[in-house]
Amino acid sequence: MDLQFIAAQACGIIGVICFLLSYQVRSNRGLYLFQAGGCVAFGIQFLLLGAYSGCISQVYIIVRNMMLSMYNRWAWVRWKGWVPVFVILAAGVTAVTWDGPVSLLPMVTMTAGTIAMWTNNAGIIRLVGMSCQSPAWILYDILTGAYSAILNEVIVIVSALVSIVRYGWKEMRDPASKFQNQ
Numbered sequence: 001m002d003l004q005f006i007a008a009q010a011c012g013i014i015g016v017i018c019f020l021l022s023y024q025v026r027s028n029r030g031l032y033l034f035q036a037g038g039c040v041a042f043g044i045q046f047l048l049l050g051a052y053s054g055c056i057s058q059v060y061i062i063v064r065n066m067m068l069s070m071y072n073r074w075a076w077v078r079w080k081g082w083v084p085v086f087v088i089l090a091a092g093v094t095a096v097t098w099d100g101p102v103s104l105l106p107m108v109t110m111t112a113g114t115i116a117m118w119t120n121n122a123g124i125i126r127l128v129g130m131s132c133q134s135p136a137w138i139l140y141d142i143l144t145g146a147y148s149a150i151l152n153e154v155i156v157i158v159s160a161l162v163s164i165v166r167y168g169w170k171e172m173r174d175p176a177s178k179f180q181n182q
Contacts, residue, residue, distance in 0.1 A: 008048035012148025015041035023159035057106035
């Protein structure tokens with residue numbers, strides 16, 4: 001193992017911590033902010049591993065999540081037209097960083113996450129994360145050697161389940177709940 005590989009895995013551990021915390025906050029805004037920190041760490045990890053589709057997708061996710069952190073404050077962020085704009089951007093990221101079929105996996109996560117997050121529904125966000133985004137990232141992480149990121153996705157799934165049990169599925173999906181209005 002060389003120093004660059006070890007540094008990449010260390011960055012992944014920092015990302016793991018950020019994502020673990022993201023699912024334990026009560027608001028979507030808090031979730032997006034913690035995940036942005038995790039994306040910075042994972043972006044560096046993927047860069048160090050030469051996994052450029054994963055690296056650039058983290059920049060995309062940070063921009064999207066920062067916008068969505070202001071969902072209830074800025075009306076222009078709530079425009080549903082952002083979904084196709086971000087889906088087209090995801091396709092562009094994939095085309096620019098194409099490294100074979102493995103590059104499709106980050107595109108799946110970007111697209112599914114964008115559609116789910118623009119619902120501003122904590123239950124849908126967590127459900128899509130557990131059933132689509134995390135499995136796609138696990139496969140990408142295995143194929144690119146981002147081993148600490150695999151741990152992250154397993155923790156993300158468990159943490160999302162814990163938050164559902166902790167806060168309740170019904171409240172999480174209720175548009176009038178504090179999950180949607182913070």
